[in-house]
Amino acid sequence: MxxxxxxxxxxxxxxxxxxxxxxxxxxxxxxxxxxxxxxxxxxxxxxxxxxxxxxxxxxxxxxxxxxxxxxxxxxxGPPAIVERNDLVTLVFVQGGLKIVTEGRSLGRGSVGETLRVMNMQSRSTVFGKIRTDGTVEVK
Known part of the structure; x- marks a missing residue:
């Protein structure tokens, strides 16, 4: 058995x-x-x-x-809303301070992904998270 x-x-x-x-x-x-x-x-x-x-x-x-x-x-994966070389709006918010400037994406990505972006004024490279409206929030 x-x-x-x-x-x-x-x-x-x-x-x-x-x-x-x-x-x-x-x-x-x-x-x-x-x-x-x-x-x-x-x-x-x-x-x-x-x-x-x-x-x-x-x-x-x-x-x-x-x-x-x-x-x-x-x-x-989710569709990309930012393509490589797109001009994007960079947004930095901390406390009462809000800085908005223009950047050029150095990659492509979808909402919520981290993207490397070149700040067009300072020519420095920053990382930020893609928002639903296509802006990139820098931390």
Missing amino acids: KRTLLMTLLTAMALPAWADILVPVRTIRAKEIIAPEDLMIKRVDLAGALSNPANVVGLEARVALYPGRPLRPGDI
């Missing part, structure tokens, strides 16, 4: 765990926004792949995505 139970458990653990995952139906280049018609569900034995279209549609591809290959969390 114990041996039969042990063999049943070992056999069950050795079976593949099938799951529904999302795969692109066409090649999606990096920086493209993913639309619902770009995805299909495929049944495979693969851990760590995304499976809910609601969590993917409207996001941006961070790398090239190829048809039939699984989508992983690191492959996608």
Whole structure:
């Protein structure tokens, strides 16, 4: 009885765990926004792949995505609202002091990400967090 139970458990653990995952139906280049018609569900034995279209549609591809290959969390992210070399507004606020100046982004990023920006007046490089309106808050 114990041996039969042990063999049943070992056999069950050795079976593949099938799951529904999302795969692109066409090649999606990096920086493209993913639309619902770009995805299909495929049944495979693969851990760590995304499976809910609601969590993917409207996001941006961070790398090239190829048809039939699984989508992983690191492959996608929120759409960038600041591109490299964009002119952005730098905002520094501390207590009652507020300084606003112009800067040039030295990278691209989405809301909440930290971005390196060159202050156009002083030519110094600062880091700041991208706000929803596209301004960069410097700490």
